[in-house]
Amino acid sequence: MTFDDFDVLDWTTQKVGAPASWPEPGDSGELDDGTRVEFWDYGVFALTPAQPGSKDVILSCAIHGNETAPIEMVRDMLHDIFSGKLQLRQRTLFLIGNPQAIMIGKRFVDYNMNRLFSGAHKSGDTPEHKRAADIESYVTKFYNEAPADGKRQRLHYDLHTAIRDSAYEKFAVYPFTHGGPYKKEQLTFLAECGVTTILLNQAPTTTFSYYSVRSHGADAFTVELGKVRPFGENDMSRFADADRMFRKLISQDQLDLPAFDATRHTIFDVYRTINRTQQGFRLNFPGDVANFTEFEQGYLLAVDESVEYHVEQPGERIIFPNADVAIGQRALLTVVELPLDQLELV
Ligand SMILES: [Zn+2]
Structure with missing residues (x-):
């Protein structure tokens, strides 16, 4: 297929009048540099470089449909990969969570999707229940299809923007580790993204990031990047650090992160x-x-x-x-x- 005129968001939201030449779910293609692009479903893009590095990265957005800045970030990253501007090095699953909610400009159609993971989707049959079940199957497929070539690192950053202002503009939720240690490398990576405030979640939840931690042993985080604004009204300079680091993560073999510095991070624990x-x-x-x-x-x-x-x-x-x-x-x-x-x- 040709990627020249392909618009990630128009395809994901099945925009009326989109060219008939665009792929159907299940189709795949190859970029000039040998990267394989698989269109698993609307909003679900599995990319495998010709010589994949040792990381299996999931970048997800729009689990809440009106959280536009991360959608624009993921869309632009995909367009830059398709045009050859950004060279992929790591296997990456790009996931635009809730296309139906994007279409109506709402957080969700019937149900908050970020309460429907780790099997909670079995309790209902709204569009979100069905999509959460599908998303779990895509995550499972992506991690299961990783090359069996020694030690690999599973990463998942679930990108959000908050409904309201925040005294700490950017923060990440570190899901329950079941007593496991917290990782300096991940705290440092998040800090380089501009996310120095961490909220610990000290119990199992039904969020997407906890699902990847618990079911797949990934280092996974819910990353809140700022406040919700309509499409086109986001000040993308506020997301520049995160955008730069996610691009580095998927395009470079190794991240040259600075040494861990405890004074950079502010940690909050849920009290009630x-x-x-x-x-x-x-x-x-x-x-x-x-x-x-x-x-x-x-x-x-x-x-x-x-x-x-x-x-x-x-x-x-x-x-x-x-x-x-x-x-x-x-x-x-x-x-x-x-x-x-x-x-x-x-
Ligand atoms: Zn959200």
Whole structure:
């Protein structure tokens, strides 16, 4: 096939009027440098260079359909690979998570897809349930098809932008390690991406990144790169460090990372999860409060019908507040800072 006029996003969203010459899911092609391009599904591109390095990298975006900046980043990377501007060195699966939500410009169609992994998709039959199941099968296929040539590194960065402002603009969620150590190399890579704030998730979840950690032994992260804006309105200079590092990751044999420097990183641990269990749930702060905002001890954060939630710890901060979640789902997390020297690092 010819890649000259191919538009990743138009194909992924099955734009009406797209050229008939464009691939169908299941098709494959080859670039001039021998890189094999497989179109597994709309938004799912498996790329294998002629001489693959030792990393198997997944870059995913649009698990939430309105998080445009990472979609633009992934789209541009693919276009640069297709045009020969960016030479791929590592096997890479590019995954644009929720095309149907992109089409309607919404976070999701029926259900928050980032609560549907590690089998949680079996509990329903919305478009998101089906897509999450498909995505799990693509991740499994990608890691299973890696060459059997000694030690390989599985990596997965699931790229997001937040709905709201954040006192720390960029941050990554480090999924539950089940007691395993945290990796200095990964913390340093994230810091080079401009992500120096890390939120530890100390329990199993149904997020995409935890699925890759738990089911595939990958180093995987949910990476929040800033605030949601409409397509074309993102200031891509704010994402330049992340874009540069992801391009290096997939195009170079080895990353020349600087030495680990503990002073670069700010670590937060989840202190509490507050779920909405009643119809009459409300948050007691303005809807546009930034993530990681700190409230004084005793401040009333939320009321779940008759149950009141007050700030308990000095330095306790709120994150991901959303009073409109379905009953039974998480409406708010609170976090506290954790000294880095309390983590087991390798
Ligand atoms: Zn998101």
